[in-house]
Amino acid sequence: MIKINVFLLCMGIVFWSCEKEELEPYKPTLLYPPVYNSDKILIKWSSVTNSLFTKYELYFSNDDTFTENLLVFSSDISTDTVFTDTNTSLQMNEKKFYKLKAFVGVDMYESNIISSHNWHLFDNLLMTNQNDYQIQNINPEEHPYYRNVPFTITQLEELISVDSLGIPYWLVNGVRYDHPVRHAQMALHLLNSHTFEDDDDIFMNRAKLILERLIEISFEEDNSLFFPYPYDFNLHSSDLNDSEPMIAPWFSGMAQGQILSAFCKYFMISGDSTYLTITKKIFNSYLRVMQNNDPWFAGIDGDNYLWLEEYPDKRQPNKTLNGMIFSIYGLYDYYQMTLDLRSLYLLKSAITTIQKYILKFRVEGEQSLYCLTHQMQYTRYHLTHTAQLGYLFLITGDQFFLICNNYFYLIILKIYNINKETSP
Numbered sequence: 225m226i227k228i229n230v231f232l233l234c235m236g237i238v239f240w241s242c243e244k245e246e247l248e249p250y251k252p253t254l255l256y257p258p259v260y261n262s263d264k265i266l267i268k269w270s271s272v273t274n275s276l277f278t279k280y281e282l283y284f285s286n287d288d289t290f291t292e293n294l295l296v297f298s299s300d301i302s303t304d305t306v307f308t309d310t311n312t313s314l315q316m317n318e319k320k321f322y323k324l325k326a327f328v329g330v331d332m333y334e335s336n337i338i339s340s341h342n343w344h345l346f347d348n349l350l351m352t353n354q355n356d357y358q359i360q361n362i363n364p365e366e367h368p369y370y371r372n373v374p375f376t377i378t379q380l381e382e383l384i385s386v387d388s389l390g391i392p393y394w395l396v397n398g399v400r401y402d403h404p405v406r407h408a409q410m411a412l413h414l415l416n417s418h419t420f421e422d423d424d425d426i427f428m429n430r431a432k433l434i435l436e437r438l439i440e441i442s443f444e445e446d447n448s449l450f451f452p453y454p455y456d457f458n459l460h461s462s463d464l465n466d467s468e469p470m471i472a473p474w475f476s477g478m479a480q481g482q483i484l485s486a487f488c489k490y491f492m493i494s495g496d497s498t499y500l501t502i503t504k505k506i507f508n509s510y511l512r513v514m515q516n517n518d519p520w521f522a523g524i525d526g527d528n529y530l531w532l533e534e535y536p537d538k539r540q541p542n543k544t545l546n547g548m549i550f551s552i553y554g555l556y557d558y559y560q561m562t563l564d565l566r567s568l569y570l571l572k573s574a575i576t577t578i579q580k581y582i583l584k585f586r587v588e589g590e591q592s593l594y595c596l597t598h599q600m601q602y603t604r605y606h607l608t609h610t611a612q613l614g615y616l617f618l619i620t621g622d623q624f625f626l627i628c629n630n631y632f633y634l635i636i637l638k639i640y641n642i643n644k645e646t647s648p
Contacts, residue, residue, distance in 0.1 A: 481554030
């Protein structure tokens with residue numbers, strides 16, 4: 225009868241004979257991270273050197289429980305340690321899981337579990353799927369960042385913590401850190417509170433101070449400007465038990481988009497060409513596709529749809545809805561300002577992705593999914609999604625987004641137990 229032994233990585237197990245003789249420790253074989261090669265995925269593992277080796281068996285599953293699995297490879301040659309997976313078709317572009325079994329004498333050892341995705345099949349960002357939307361020149365009052373009741377400085381400082389200079393910060397374990405999105409949002413609030421009255425210099429000067437801080441902390445690579453998060457962040461911390469950390473420095477498509485919007489707005493108000501130059505470098509960061517660059521936040525899924533990742537992770541695309549749409553706003557603002565045709569292509573492609581997948585984010589009768597990979601639901605983000613779909617309607621004029629906005633709005637009425645007939 226075959227015994228199953230599951231070991232921790234890099235941990236040897238000592239076997240004892242009935243005479244208590246110590247044998248050489250045996251370490252189980254390890255699956256390495258997948259190697260993406262054009263239209264193939266290479267699965268590699270460490271070889272078994274034990275003379276009692278009999279065979280390897282590699283199994284595939286659609287989830288990490290391996291309740292249902294398929295044998296995809298078997299070999300009785302100990303140096304045969306590579307499997308080429310040419311089946312890259314995945315439902316909803318989700319992950320595939322692999323686990324190896326190594327048979328040594330009468331024992332069978334299971335490896336660690338690894339996963340792969342199919343975001344490596346396409347690498348041309350300017351050849352992704354897109355609908356030919358007629359991009360609208362929306363009124364300033366319809367812009368996502370417009371405020372009909374501008375903030376005062378005091379209100380902003382109550383909303384976002386700032387240091388003695390007026391620069392926002394984020395506390396992690398009692399330590400103050402730069403937070404690119406909070407910097408951008410503070411700048412956008414300041415700039416959208418600018419009404420060209422006598423006291424407006426205070427808003428412009430404070431916004432300039434924050435934008436200068438963003439430049440100071442930025443990272444430039446191949447004429448592309450990125451804004452790093454300087455602290456580790458555990459995605460869905462309580463729900464995933466801190467199992468998926470973003471390790472500093474990490475970069476975010478949401479941050480890049482909101483910062484691009486802020487620099488565009490400042491240039492449009494000030495006319496200072498220095499900030500136009502910076503917007504071009506920020507836009508260049510959109511042109512760095514996942515498999516060819518680091519850092520990156522633009523990726524292409526296995527069906528050739530463009531994603532702008534709020535939490536870029538080469539191990540697994542997260543497909544976060546709100547962060548991607550905030551990144552789309554940045555493309556829209558940059559295109560409106562420069563008429564750069566590359567930004568127009570990316571803008572249309574990214575919106576096409578939202579139209580393709582938005583019903584996957586929708587949960588009938590419930591609040592929408594935060595991201596497709598983890599499928600968490602949060603009320604405040606459903607509110608954000610609802611508003612964002614309305615803005616995509618204004619940007620494209622496509623009735624599809626208005627219909628989706630209405631679907632999502634009905635859930636808001638349900639959440640807050642509001643009678644539609646009496647709601648505003």
